[in-house]
Amino acid sequence: MTLWHGLVTKAVPAVVTGVVGVAAWEAVAKAPWRKVTVGTTALGLRAARATGRKTKEGAERARLAVADVLAEATERIGEQVPPPAAGSTPTLIHEADDACH
DSSP: OHHHHHHHHHHHHHHHHHHHHHHHHHHHHHSOHHHHHHHHHHHHHHHHHHHHHHHHHHHHHHHHHHHHHHHHHHHHTTOOOOOOOTTTSOOHHHHHHHHTO
16 A cells, blocks of 8 residues: 555645646747737837838938038138038938849
8 A cells, every 4th residue: 555655645746737737838829929920020120120220210310420520620720621422422311222223
């Protein structure tokens, strides 16, 4: 009888763990994982695109600010620099667009 009692004592935790595992697995299988995954991916894409857009805008503002300071410094030392022709100065946004083509 002690042998039987020892086997039952050792088997019960394994059976309980198995039952809990099966219940958890069935709950996971019923969860709408694809819907959640697609939604999370869409959110990540939106955030990445917004960050990229803000980065490009910030880089363009920095480029313009540096050009402004350079023009003022050049003016102070008495040099005349002709303004660039329209469309001749590539911007970061145009360079990035051209790199894709």
